[in-house]
Amino acid sequence: MDASMTNDLQRTARQALPLMDLTSLNDDDTDRGIESLCRRARTPAGTPAAVCVYPAFVTTAQRTLKALDLAGKVRVATVTNFPHGGDDIMAVARESREAVAAGADEVDVVFPWRTLLAGDEETGRELVACCHQACGDATLKVILETGELKDPALIRRAAELAIEGGADFLKTSTGKVTVNATLEAAEILLEAIKASGRDVGIKVAGGVRTTEDAQAYLALAERVMGANWITPGHFRFGASDLFDDLLVALGMAVAPAGGKA
Numbered sequence: 001m002d003a004s005m006t007n008d009l010q011r012t013a014r015q016a017l018p019l020m021d022l023t024s025l026n027d028d029d030t031d032r033g034i035e036s037l038c039r040r041a042r043t044p045a046g047t048p049a050a051v052c053v054y055p056a057f058v059t060t061a062q063r064t065l066k067a068l069d070l071a072g073k074v075r076v077a078t079v080t081n082f083p084h085g086g087d088d089i090m091a092v093a094r095e096s097r098e099a100v101a102a103g104a105d106e107v108d109v110v111f112p113w114r115t116l117l118a119g120d121e122e123t124g125r126e127l128v129a130c131c132h133q134a135c136g137d138a139t140l141k142v143i144l145e146t147g148e149l150k151d152p153a154l155i156r157r158a159a160e161l162a163i164e165g166g167a168d169f170l171k172t173s174t175g176k177v178t179v180n181a182t183l184e185a186a187e188i189l190l191e192a193i194k195a196s197g198r199d200v201g202i203k204v205a206g207g208v209r210t211t212e213d214a215q216a217y218l219a220l221a222e223r224v225m226g227a228n229w230i231t232p233g234h235f236r237f238g239a240s241d242l243f244d245d246l247l248v249a250l251g252m253a254v255a256p257a258g259g260k261a
């Protein structure tokens with residue numbers, strides 16, 4: 001790789017690192033594993049925007065970040081209605097309220113995409129609106145599962161409904177289906193955000209693994225929204241592996257994942 005490409009990747013890695021939701025959403029997650037995830041958040045190049053964990057580990061993450069003196073610097077995100085995207089509005093609102101009460105700063109809720117596929121627009125909009133109310137001041141990110149919606153017009157409609165319901169961010173994917181984030185889907189979400197005129201961000205999530213991947217999404221966001229729009233308040237990467245690749249691009253040692261026992 002020539003020097004200009006290396007510099008380019010380093011620039012991308014430096015830009016992407018504070019936009020990261022450093023994620024662990026595995027069925028075999030443990031308190032020790034989440035403590036280790038939180039420790040990885042402290043790097044010589046700065047910190048990610050958030051760690052993203054299952055609701056059962058929100059307290060662990062908050063306690064660990066506090067002990068590391070990272071409370072307030074690294075937010076705690078969690079997931080609800082995840083990954084299935086059911087349509088029980090009250091159950092999802094309750095789950096979201098409980099997550100915030102447990103200390104989550106951000107809630108990533110799965111949109112009931114199957115109802116939209118079946119032609120029902122109201123359930124999705126209402127579910128988002130109830131979660132918006134349930135989350136209070138916490139940031140609400142709505143996972144549209146774009147790889148399951150497939151049709152660009154449906155992806156656009158889901159984005160519009162989530163924005164109408166009060167989403168703070170549109171998130172592409174859970175990372176748990178066959179097709180996760182794609183540039184095509186991300187562009188549809190960005191265009192919907194732009195057209196809405198609302199202060200809504202995007203979280204590109206699922207299958208984003210390399211600094212080169214991150215570079216392509218950042219270039220897209222810059223083209224649609226402008227370079228100044230890209231801040232942690234508007235743009236996140238949700239990824240379990242990307243963080244280490246960014247550190248490698250920055251020439252830093254990668255901490256062993258460890259701590260799952």
Ligand SMILES: O=C[C@H](O)COP(=O)(O)O
Pocket residue numbers: 023025052173174175176180205206207208238239240241242
């Ligand atoms: O919300 C984030 C995704 O679950 C992460 O997906 P990933 O493991 O493919 O990076």
